[in-house]
Amino acid sequence: MENNIKLSVVIPCFNEEKNIARALRRTDEYLLNKNISGEIIVVDDGSDDRTAEAAEALTPELKHSLRVIGLGGNYGKGAAVRRGVMEASGDYILFTDADFSTDISEMDIFLGECERNHDIIIASRSLAGSVLDPPQSFFRRAIGTICRNMVSLLAVKGYKDTQCGFKLFRRKAAKEIFSHLKTDGFAFDVEVLVLAGKLGFSVKEL
Incomplete structure (x- = not known):
């Protein structure tokens, strides 16, 4: 059967009750305004709050398909993104953090x-012109810089920022990479880029 979904948006969540409604409304609005056929997949990674309930409550309001998937425990961001990607059916698959520090309007370029x-476009908080909303604290920026430098030294070279939670994939690339992904925690972004290189997929950082 022919797929008619152009973009799947995967939102991994852990205790995002305060952010998820805004993220869902903003995503739905973007897809509607750009006339993009899409679906939204929320993956709840064992939240202690009412993230899943808050997401499901938006279902009648949204114009696009929403699925809320519970992992049944706190397995890690990598596990949540992997589950969402493997469930997605769009020609293109985006995963984005629920706080929308990188706004979905960046999809115009991506x-x-x-x-x-x-095959893959990744956002960078380090490239000139990058704007974060809301801005990160000094402490968070400092920790992020240290982590990125360690990643560059130890794992993947050539990227300014491996950890930004806004990455877009062609479906073939997403399915192949995430079917091989082993990392369940926050370091999964690094493995994604390592696998992309090994599997021959092209990556651009914006």
Whole structure:
């Protein structure tokens, strides 16, 4: 059967009750305004709050399909993203953090780049012109810089920021990479890029 979903948006969540409604409304609004056929997949990684209930409560309001998947425990962000990606059916698959520190409007550029030239587009908080909303604290920026430098030294070279939670994939790339992914925790982003290189997928950092 022919797939008619262009974009799947995967949102991994752990205790995101305060953020998830805004994220869902913003995603739904973007898809509607851009006339993009899409689906939204929320993966609840064993939240202690009412993240799943808050997401499900938005179902009647949204114009696009919403699925809320519970992992039944706290397995890690990598596990949550992997489950969402493997459930997704869009031609393109985006995973994004629920706090929307990178707004979904960046998809205007990301989708064009992915359609024309690359298998994977990743956001960077380090490249010139990058804007975070809300801005990160000094402590969080410092920790992020240390982590990125360690990653560059130890695992993958050539990227300014491996950890930004906003990455877009062509479906083939997403399915192949995440079917091999072993890392369940926050370091999964690094393994994603390592696997992309090993499997021959092109990556662009914006």
